[in-house]
Amino acid sequence: MSLSRLKEPAAPPSSHFQNQEQGEELLRLxxxxxxxxxxxxxxxxxxxxxxxxxxxxxxxxxVRSGTPVFDWTVPPEWNLRxxxxxxxxxxxxxxxxxxxxxxxxxxxxxxxxxxxxxxxxHAFTLPERPDWIPYRxxxxxxxxxxxxxxxxxxxxxxxxxEVVIDSSLQPGELNYGEFFIPGRTDAEILVSTHICxxxxxxxxxxxxxxxxxxxxxxxxxxxxxxxxxLFTPGCIGTIAWLSLNEKRVDKxxxxxxxxxxxxxxxxxxxxxxxxxxxxDRAVAQVLKDCDAPHEIRDxxxxxxxxxxxxxxxxxxxxGCFMRTPHGEFAEYHTSAxxxxxIKGECLMDSLNKCLAVFDVLENNHTYVNQNxxxxxxxxxxxLYGSIGGDAQGKTNELAxxxxxxYSDGRxxxxxxxxxSGLSFALLETxxxxxxxxxxxxxxxxxxxxxxx
Ligand code: ZN
Numbered sequence: 001m002s003l004s005r006l007k008e009p010a011a012p013p014s015s016h017f018q019n020q021e022q023g024e025e026l027l028r029l030x031x032x033x034x035x036x037x038x039x040x041x042x043x044x045x046x047x048x049x050x051x052x053x054x055x056x057x058x059x060x061x062x063v064r065s066g067t068p069v070f071d072w073t074v075p076p077e078w079n080l081r082x083x084x085x086x087x088x089x090x091x092x093x094x095x096x097x098x099x100x101x102x103x104x105x106x107x108x109x110x111x112x113x114x115x116x117x118x119x120x121x122h123a124f125t126l127p128e129r130p131d132w133i134p135y136r137x138x139x140x141x142x143x144x145x146x147x148x149x150x151x152x153x154x155x156x157x158x159x160x161x162e163v164v165i166d167s168s169l170q171p172g173e174l175n176y177g178e179f180f181i182p183g184r185t186d187a188e189i190l191v192s193t194h195i196c197x198x199x200x201x202x203x204x205x206x207x208x209x210x211x212x213x214x215x216x217x218x219x220x221x222x223x224x225x226x227x228x229x230l231f232t233p234g235c236i237g238t239i240a241w242l243s244l245n246e247k248r249v250d251k252x253x254x255x256x257x258x259x260x261x262x263x264x265x266x267x268x269x270x271x272x273x274x275x276x277x278x279x280d281r282a283v284a285q286v287l288k289d290c291d292a293p294h295e296i297r298d299x300x301x302x303x304x305x306x307x308x309x310x311x312x313x314x315x316x317x318x319g320c321f322m323r324t325p326h327g328e329f330a331e332y333h334t335s336a337x338x339x340x341x342i343k344g345e346c347l348m349d350s351l352n353k354c355l356a357v358f359d360v361l362e363n364n365h366t367y368v369n370q371n372x373x374x375x376x377x378x379x380x381x382x383l384y385g386s387i388g389g390d391a392q393g394k395t396n397e398l399a400x401x402x403x404x405x406y407s408d409g410r411x412x413x414x415x416x417x418x419x420s421g422l423s424f425a426l427l428e429t430x431x432x433x434x435x436x437x438x439x440x441x442x443x444x445x446x447x448x449x450x451x452x
Pocket of ligand 1: 333
């Protein structure tokens with residue numbers, strides 16, 4: 001796979017069609033996952049993981065409630081069977097079966113008759129968006145509550161209401177899915193995404209579906225790197241995984257959190273805490289080379305699970321790949337983050353860019369110039385001016401000169417791309433030609449990695 005596929009005009013109609021078809025498949029998976037009531041734990045998470053197993057052979061893991069994981073404790077399992085608000089004539093004025101955002105996630109069970117003013121103390125609305133239902137959680141503080149549109153709430157007359165939340169908070173388990181694709185070496189690229197949100201499409205069924213499709217695509221042929229995919233409940237799921245896998249995190253050479261990847265906004269990439277990790281430079285290179293609008297941000301200790309992977313005790317090279325970041329689109333954490341908000345072509349664009357980042361990492365080798373004393377004679381080897389006398393031929397020659405000069409065993413192709421301003425694909429082609437001509441040899445790559 002090469003970066004050229006990112007340039008849309010170059011894509012032949014057949015691959016464009018394939019892209020469209022794949023975009024629709026992604027939307028189909030999201031459509032299957034959308035109605036499920038998910039939270040940090042419970043049957044919704046298990047149902048979600050079971051559906052993902054139709055796409056990739058995920059390993060399912062469980063951690064018992066009450067298990068200490070670093071400074072945290074795995075919470076009780078939450079399950080919800082039904083929830084509604086009935087008025088005094090017995091009509092349901094709010095029904096969880098119509099929208100699973102209606103119940104505050106992790107709500108304690110309740111079955112009582114309350115006045116309107118008491119109901120209002122347990123009701124969450126968005127007055128500035130009177131038709132939208134907010135998504136709210138109360139994971140670590142026991143509470144009960146309903147989320148509804150401002151219009152619904154304000155239409156309720158002064159009377160008594162029967163509130164029923166038929167939920168359970170009991171010892172159980174936290175579930176997550178893991179899929180490992182062995183490569184030629186045990187050095188890993190990690191992809192992690194959160195699976196704990198209910199009917200919200202961009203945050204984060206888009207990330208869940210994207211990760212599943214990335215995994216399905218990468219498992220078709222073995223690569224230099226091994227790939228590890230994690231589908232975890234946000235925060236506590238990742239903390240649990242890190243706690244159980246602390247001894248092997250040094251295998252993670254590069255990592256991406258994927259979230260909010262289906263909206264029409266431009267790509268945003270949040271760098272790892274290290275700031276200059278190879279993953280940070282690879283993403284920046286891909287975004288520059290494909291000339292698409294994008295924004296790269298520095299690490300901050302707020303956001304998705306990069307917070308855990310980049311906590312100072314781990315400081316792993318894990319960045320966060322998004323389109324519009326969380327909290328920066330009006331639909332975020334509301335019922336308007338629905339299936340209409342995400343687009344197949346945006347999901348495909350995100351998928352292709354992630355694959356392009358992995359291609360750069362796979363091919364970011366360090367070489368050693370075998371003829372380092374003065375420039376080698378390219379013409380004698382059929383390399384000089386051999387690719388037409390046009391501007392492209394000149395650029396190709398320039399790429400060879402950059403690769404030859406900086407291939408001293410210390411600079412990778414990404415380093416040379418940054419110095420030269422040339423595209424990674426161009427330098428990769430130049431390196432392949434020089435390697436063929438015997439002018440380059442492979443340098444030290446994948447320090448510390450073992451062949452599998
Ligand atoms: Zn969220």
